[in-house]
Amino acid sequence: MEDNILDHGGVTAILGDLLPSDLIDFLEKQYEGDKIRKPNREIDFLNYILDLVELQKDTGYLIDSRIKLIQEWIEDKKKELKETANVIQTAKGKIKWKASPAVFSFIFRELVDKGYIEPPTWGTEWSYSGFAKQCLEHFDIQTGSVYLEKAMRDKSSLAVTKTNKFTIPDYSEIA
Numbered sequence: 001m002e003d004n005i006l007d008h009g010g011v012t013a014i015l016g017d018l019l020p021s022d023l024i025d026f027l028e029k030q031y032e033g034d035k036i037r038k039p040n041r042e043i044d045f046l047n048y049i050l051d052l053v054e055l056q057k058d059t060g061y062l063i064d065s066r067i068k069l070i071q072e073w074i075e076d077k078k079k080e081l082k083e084t085a086n087v088i089q090t091a092k093g094k095i096k097w098k099a100s101p102a103v104f105s106f107i108f109r110e111l112v113d114k115g116y117i118e119p120p121t122w123g124t125e126w127s128y129s130g131f132a133k134q135c136l137e138h139f140d141i142q143t144g145s146v147y148l149e150k151a152m153r154d155k156s157s158l159a160v161t162k163t164n165k166f167t168i169p170d171y172s173e174i175a
Contacts, residue, residue: 026073094140101143105151106158107166108135115171128152 097104111117112126120130132148135141141148151157 026070029073030069095138097139097141101141101148102151102158103162104135104139104141105148106155106163109152109155110166110168114168116168 108117108131112119112131120127120134122130128149129145132145132152135148136145
């Protein structure tokens with residue numbers, strides 16, 4: 001236990017028993033920021049924490065300043081959590097695709113080819129990558145965008161015996 005417990009990691013380990021990990025993260029970020037803002041000031045992490053405690057006792061301004069920083073940090077964390085919750089909610093709200101990704105690719109490629117769907121473009125070309133990503137935003141498909149893009153590009157990704165079972169008329173025929 002003699003191997004420099006006052007270094008950054010040792011202090012963090014001690015504080016871990018006393019403070020919540022989010023607060024320790026915040027203090028570490030403040031410490032690193034102060035080291036950048038005041039490069040000529042040599043101070044270890046433990047003394048930095050002790051200085052903060054002493055300064056907070058002496059000056060109300062510092063307390064207000066630190067409270068503001070903590071509040072900003074908390075707001076940032078809330079925003080991160082809200083974004084994470086939105087991603088989770090979005091995933092729950094997706095349409096579940098039950099067939100294989102190859103079948104999905106074939107059907108949606110047919111819908112594009114027959115004029116029912118206008119895919120995103122890159123210049124004048126169909127953006128397979130963009131279309132695959134959009135599909136994954138709205139459908140729960142058990143694949144990634146790279147495979148889906150590849151399957152949409154390759155008309156032979158689904159066996160001919162299966163593709164012959166699908167017949168979708170041109171949009172102009174029924175519009």
